[in-house]
Amino acid sequence: MRDVIEIGTKRLKLRRLRISDAQRMATFLDDPGVGRNLAMTPLPYLPSAAEGWIMITQARAPLGRDFVFGVDLPGEGLIGCIGAHRRDGESFEVGYWFGRPYWGQGFATEAARAFVAEAGKLGALEAGHFADNPASGRVLSKAGFAYTGETKPMFSLGRGESVACKRMRYAQRVQAAA
Numbered sequence: 001m002r003d004v005i006e007i008g009t010k011r012l013k014l015r016r017l018r019i020s021d022a023q024r025m026a027t028f029l030d031d032p033g034v035g036r037n038l039a040m041t042p043l044p045y046l047p048s049a050a051e052g053w054i055m056i057t058q059a060r061a062p063l064g065r066d067f068v069f070g071v072d073l074p075g076e077g078l079i080g081c082i083g084a085h086r087r088d089g090e091s092f093e094v095g096y097w098f099g100r101p102y103w104g105q106g107f108a109t110e111a112a113r114a115f116v117a118e119a120g121k122l123g124a125l126e127a128g129h130f131a132d133n134p135a136s137g138r139v140l141s142k143a144g145f146a147y148t149g150e151t152k153p154m155f156s157l158g159r160g161e162s163v164a165c166k167r168m169r170y171a172q173r174v175q176a177a178a
Contacts, residue, residue: 001067001084001118001119001121001122002061002064002067004067004118007069007114007115007118008114009110009111009113009114010110011073011074011107011110012071012072012073012079012107012110012111012114013071013072013074014069014070014071014072014082014111014114014115015069015070015072016058016068016069016070017054017057017058017068017069017070017081018054018070019051019054019055021050021054021070021078022047022050022051022054023047023050024077024078024099025050025054025070025078025081026045026046026047026049026050027099028079028080028097028098028099028100029041029045029050029097030043030044030045030046031099031100032158033100034097034098034099034100035158036156036158036159037097037129037130037133037136037156037158038095038097038156038157038158039095039154039155039156039157039165040157041097041157041158042157042158043157043158057083064086065085065086066083066084066085066086067083067084067085067092067119067122068081068082068083069081069082069083069115071098071107071111073102073107079098079099079101079102079107080096080097080098080099080102080107080108080111081096081097082094082095082096082111082112082115083095083096084115084119084122084125086122087126090123090124091123091124091125091126092119092122092123092124092125092126093125093126093127093128094112094115094116094119094125094126094127094140094145094170095127096108096111096112096115096139098111103135108136108139109139109142109143112139112140112142112143113142113143113144115143116143116144116145116170120170124169124170125145125169125170126167126168126169126170127140127145127167127168127169127170128154128165128166128167128168129165129166129168130154130156130163130164130165130166131151131163131164131165131166132163132164137166137168140168141168143170144170144171145168145169145170145171146168146169146171147166147167147168148167148168148169150166150167151164151165151166151167152164152165152167153165
């Protein structure tokens, strides 16, 4: 996946992040409805935070531990982000977010299916979602993840507290269509 620069779907383009994405990223992540569902995103979320995160991600790319892609909708630009980060051992944690205007249109599922088709080559994939965000669980299920039965507390910077997180593991390949 280190050599993958772009992943295309029917409607979307997944590509490496650029510093020019920072303002749009900050606008979406500063929305409490988005930021509160992420573990490592503080609220408020400023453009300088997005710039710093993008620069760190770019600097860490040669280590082969983080594979992060911006999700572009032609004519709109960046609408979200998806990535896989190496955790303890050989597994990778998959996470994603999309700006609120792009919820409920199948973009997250489309991007997740395409992303895990490539990221699955890295090794075992895991993911999780806060228990009060079942929509994220549906996206992950449609992308081939299955619940492990484990729920554990995970700290959310946006909420400032630990929240129950339902754990999932990539279990199967699914078709990119639908």
